[in-house]
Amino acid sequence: MCGIVGYIGGQQATPIILDGLRKLEYRGYDSAGIATLNGGESGIRRSEGKLVNLDNLLRDHPLAGSIGIGHTRWATHGRPSEINAHPHKAGPVILVHNGIIENYLQLKEQLKQAGHTFKSETDTEVIAHLVEEKLTSEVDFEKAVRLALSELRGAYAVCILNEQEPGTLIAAKLGSPMVVGLGQGEFLVASDIPAILAHTREMVFMEDGEMVVFRNGEAAFSTIAGERLDKNRVISTGRR
Numbered sequence: 001m002c003g004i005v006g007y008i009g010g011q012q013a014t015p016i017i018l019d020g021l022r023k024l025e026y027r028g029y030d031s032a033g034i035a036t037l038n039g040g041e042s043g044i045r046r047s048e049g050k051l052v053n054l055d056n057l058l059r060d061h062p063l064a065g066s067i068g069i070g071h072t073r074w075a076t077h078g079r080p081s082e083i084n085a086h087p088h089k090a091g092p093v094i095l096v097h098n099g100i101i102e103n104y105l106q107l108k109e110q111l112k113q114a115g116h117t118f119k120s121e122t123d124t125e126v127i128a129h130l131v132e133e134k135l136t137s138e139v140d141f142e143k144a145v146r147l148a149l150s151e152l153r154g155a156y157a158v159c160i161l162n163e164q165e166p167g168t169l170i171a172a173k174l175g176s177p178m179v180v181g182l183g184q185g186e187f188l189v190a191s192d193i194p195a196i197l198a199h200t201r202e203m204v205f206m207e208d209g210e211m212v213v214f215r216n217g218e219a220a221f222s223t224i225a226g227e228r229l230d231k232n233r234v235i236s237t238g239r240r
């Protein structure tokens with residue numbers, strides 16, 4: 001198992017995400033990475049091994065921005081390496097993923113035929129390319145994510161950014177855990193409560209097949225198919 005953390009708000013995202021990943025260390029991992037958006041510019045830092053390696057990399061090559069996603073990876077497809085570490089990027093789409101995409105080979109083949117070039121050996125990279133493939137002048141980021149996710153078989157918790165929509169963070173889950181933290185003018189999303197607790201105790205537990213879009217200071221919950229949801233907010237005691 002491994003972890004994801006996403007942040008959107010008024011603070012610098014990188015230290016918050018790094019701290020969140022540290023709180024998820026118990027889940028085990030072999031590499032780690034963070035991506036942020038700073039206006040229309042994105043930055044990605046990834047490193048093999050322990051979080052201290054990513055921390056050191058970020059000291060030398062900092063990442064600014066108040067929206068970001070982070071990941072600790074437990075390799076299932078493709079060896080542990082920097083190239084296979086998340087976040088993965090395809091065009092403007094940047095993504096972290098926990099889980100396994102069972103139909104990734106078939107999707108990868110289709111996407112290659114449509115002209116996509118893959119950099120990693122992971123199953124995850126197909127999700128980024130699939131979202132990119134769905135983005136057109138008629139299909140916006142949110143819709144593209146819904147269309148892409150509906151083609152996936154397997155398990156996922158994903159956090160997704162789009163350079164062309166630098167104020168939006170989208171997260172969704174099916175079969176991998178995910179909790180959302182509702183802070184003061186900021187939101188967090190993570191695999192588990194400890195990554196969020198330092199920032200807020202007000203949380204929403206995501207169920208399978210659900211998605212959340214963070215944009216304009218709001219969190220909009222829905223099913224992946226697009227049905228709006230009024231989710232229960234709970235005050236976390238620190239345990240599920």
Ligand code: GLU
Nearest residue numbers: 002073074076077098099
């Ligand atoms: N299957 C993905 C990979 O191997 C994600 C693994 C994970 O959950 O960390 O990169």
